[in-house]
Amino acid sequence: MVAVNLWSGLRRFTGGAEVVEVEAATVAEVLKALVEAHPGLDPVIKAGVSVAVDGEIVQRALNHPIQPDSEVFLLQQFRGG
């Protein structure tokens, strides 16, 4: 299981949970599993998010691998200039 840390503003979509455990081996699987566990997160993820995996921030590389002990954070979408 991978522990996914959400930002606090998402607690109202997860029944108050700020950390959600999912079965996932890639970033894409994390996002899919989050929606399956908490359908209220669907519009959040569709609107665009970034995922930090052990300090590396992933937005488009959805095949990025995740280990069971990886530190994973769901972050707001990166926007650069």
Added chain:
Amino acid sequence: MALDNKSEFKYIGTRPNRPDGLDKVTGRARYGADAYAPGMLHGAVLRSPHAHAKILNIDASKALAMEGVKAIVTRNDFAKGLEGDDWDLLENTIAGEKTLYDGHAVAGIAATSVLVAKDALKLIEVEYEVIPHVTDVDAAMADGAPVIREGAADHSVPEGLHPNVVRYTEFGRGDLDAGFAAADMVVDRSFKTEAVHQGYIEPHACLADLGADGRGELWCCTQGHWFVRRMCSALLGLETTQLRVTASEIGGGFGGKTTVFIDPIALALSRKAGKPVKLVMSRSEVLKASGPTASASMDVKMGMTKDGKLTAATASFRMQGGAFPGAPMDMTTMLAFSCYALDNVHHEGFDVMTNRPKQAAYRAPGAPMGAFAVESVMDELCEGLGLDPIETRLKNAVKEGTKSAFGPRYKAIGLIETLEAARDHPHYSAPLAENTGRGVASGYWMNWGGETSVSLAIGEDGAVQVGVGTPDIGGSRASMALMAAEAIGIPYENVRVNVLDTAALGTNEPSHGSRATYASGLATIEAAREAIGKLCQRAADKWGIDAEAVEWKDGAAYPSGPNAGDFEPLSIADIAGEMGSTGGPITGHHDASPTGFGGSFGTHIVDVHVDPDTGRSTVKRYTVIQDAGKAIHPSYVEGQFQGGAAQGIGWALNEEYVYGEDGRLQNDVFLDYRIPVASDLPMIDTVIVEVPNPGHPYGVRGVGETGITPPLPAVANAISHATGHRMTRLPMSPPRVLRAIQGKGIS
């Protein structure tokens, strides 16, 4: 991709002439407005004179009857049924049922000359119903404020907020009450910044040629032509690959040229007229209708012990990004406390719509505002507790393994190294003149990787061409050439780097997010390594040995050891000269969405003199210290440091969008919108710190954006020390500083 264990470089770190230098100083370089096509028409855009108005009717019949007018387009000439970001983009490109800000496009005209097109604009009759407007972020959130668009708020907005609040975020950790209770001093301040424009010298310009069959060409000034292709295709209902987009040379962008404004209008006019159409914005149009950055209203509270340890911090950021969702409050919140290790921290952000142009990215979007508030409070805490601002920052600085305020732990980073370099720099201990204050501030930008595609080909003479998809906005062609030269082992002068069009490569994200040198550079190195593999195979074939027995060094193939055989080395020119008869062209290619970009921290020191009689502030000395990971071309790195500082100084001291009571922009020319020029600034000193990024073969970090983050608070801290009044509102123009000096407040 991992860091090479390479400490000695032959070409990386040198300062060769830039490949585009001669073209740019002789006028040979072709910018957006330099494109011409046989039989082309000239376009012009009719813009709203109202901040907020319903469009009741548009009658273009008189304009269309004018001699020389070939086509007129309105919203009806664009794709129908768009949703989300595409709908927002179209609504900003050309108004639908309402005009949402002063300068909002209403119609476009194509005519045989610019003069005819502009005259014809006056004949288009638009019937407006003016409705109430709001341009200030706090006013737009207040009860009773005019609603820009009902139902624009997304899932993130809690109930009970004004409909103009369209996105909301909140995150943090720890025990705030306990944290603040442990502090010996707590500072709680409110701040406000104004919207500023990127201020690129080259206005938006394009030449469009779109046939009735949906196949088209577009030449334009942009930071990212694949983005332009995708956006224009969506707005015009085209298949993406049927539109070929070529990026011109670019006279500055700073994030503002990562989207489209006039390109879809030019394409629609061309499709309707059946001829190429050129469209060039005036400076006034650029300021009124291309995206400035957001303005912000902010509250920051921080607690500190008497020995300088931060105990807790909270921030609330209210940001307006014009009449559309998208103010960069997410980046502001994530990066506001990025310099500090905090156990107890909380952030809140509001994205608010107003009757202003749709904000666009501007160099580290969102980060400078947050840094202004946080680093000002940090300075006030140090001042109040009698602590040295750099030593105190060192005491709280994040390092590898520290949990960031936004969650993830940092990888290898260089904040401490920049602070130590600042502390040891002669500037920090130099004496100060009368009425002069010294300010210090740090800042951060995360940087970015993004979709990247690079091709490399060997010429018959052994010279190399590299094709990239990231427009050269800050010297990237020189940097790519240096990295290719280093990887292959040939002189810098033997590499030519070209920015290719959208038909020549896979998708490339724009030159944004400080990613070009990192991502295109990484792909260039990998493409070079692929080509080297092929060169080694050709040598192996010639020698009748395995390719694994061939070693590549200094631009030539060698037997890897005595057991490989005794052969004379084959240079790249030797192999390339025969490649037509040994298997054909030798190329390398690499596609990636790399994630190993490393963030860059910077620390700035500034001395500002304030005239006590006029409130005029003059920057007397400025030093930028920033982590580049590895400086590929140090002169370009220093240029980015200096450019970021100059733009930040302008934001701090003079630049602002000034709106009248009627909601119209009052300062839409450079005479009234005051960006700093060379004579306003001292020579900006630079120090390059190099903490290698483990996610790039040579250790590169993007450097383009961090430099604009510390200047706002650094200058504010300097003025606060010079005057004895804490400056909490930008710009710190002479009237505002004088009011502070006279004890009349900082309004």
